[in-house]
Amino acid sequence: MAMNFVKAYQFSRKETTIHALDPRVKLFVSVGVAIIGIITLDPIEIAFLTVIQIIILALSKSMKLWLRSLKALTFFILLIAVSQYLTTQSLIQAIIFSARFILITSATSWFFYTTSPEDLGRALEQMGVPSDFSLAFTLSMRFIPVIANEFQDVYDAQRVRGLNLEKGNLLERTKAFLPILIPLFVEVIRRTYEISDALELRGYGFKEKRSHWKELKLTTNDYIFLAFFLLTIAIIVLHRLYYPLV
């Protein structure tokens, strides 16, 4: 249950051009597309960008993952469509808003599929984020699937003791989560201490400036990818100029 949702954004190691790109470039493009997705309301632009996202997903061999994540997000997609329809009475509006949501999640999902937490941390650090912050960020990203597994374990253990989450009114159901959440928090806090001990044992924080095993450097592929992205933006700007949305 918890796992499906997490898998929607989980990194999977593969040998593709997209995986090998510089994480900074990927971050820039992915955030860029998401921002355009948030700003635009033009169906043609949304369709155009979505097609490009699909091409990137295909290049990174992540189509299956993406389809699965869409399945996990169906509820939200429908929620957006229905609420839009109810408030605006316009079917087109409802479709545009859910398409926008799909575009934004696609742009962020290929980024997470193809970028390992370590790469992301490295990118943040080289972009000037203090190393403590980037480490904390990387670690928390990395522990999402671990915690999801832990959640499943505790949930199973309490179900064996007769816990039923599908019974009773809203208040009762919320209360029924406590026997899962308390052990989960206890375990997470315990793990946090363990990790900080393990980090210290291996000399973390001993030197103020950390050196890196791998320094990030832009390659030809990175420039090509960026060029394509800039071309995409140019096309959208031109489209705006010649066919402005009324």
Add this chain to the structure above:
Amino acid sequence: MAKISIEDVSFSYEQDKKNNFVLKDVSYSILPGDSVLLLGPNGSGKTTLLKLIMGLLKPTKGKIRIDDADTSKASVFEISKKVSMIFQNPEKQFFAETVREELSFGLKNRGLREEEIKKKVEEVAKKFGLFEYLDKSPFDLSGGEKRRLSIASIIILDPEVLIVDEPTAGLDFQYRNLMISIIRGFLETRNKSLVVATHDIDFGLRIANKAAVINEGKLVWSGDVVSLLREEEIFSKGILAHTFTSSLISRVISQSNVDFQKVVKILEELTEGLM
């Protein structure tokens, strides 16, 4: 008492990759009174099989029946009325403010009356040496007390079939022996059955009368524990990591006609004498 039949069960964690099976065509029956030792190397599918019996996972192919009920169609809540499971590291499930509350959790979920719960809780607490801690926080108990409490919170449900996953992992001799006496105590009631997955063969030999061996998701052997010890192919080579005691028992019974239970008993007395 409950009978469990596992019929041609295959299971895959990834629903879209149907050929990536963790378990392949497993068939086995657990009859009332059986105490089954489930053996197999790490990653062979033991825990998955236990979760399937408990209904926490549903078979990808095949069926598991508890008496006549199909686990694919029954909720875990329904199944938990007959079958219960002790997980690896069961201490992780604590949430209540007091030991009393922790012990009554399962009974409350079943909707028992207050007085009945109180009576049962005190009875089980006495049996597990937890009576004086009833109003303490479960998080304040020592390691061994925590383990006892977590097992007591399952035994209190009085299941017909008890499933135990790796009960002795990380336990010292004292708690290992405690575990044995708890499980033997459970099996004293007629026709209760037990399935225990473990790497600890010495431990297993002291509580089980049947054995099943899984390797790479397939059931490769099943039968009486005694005959397992005579299976040179499985027992002494490869799949099972045999320990000193189990090898000794195996050697003794394969070279003479002595009674298996007697050999185990004698060795037990000897080891207890040593400790």
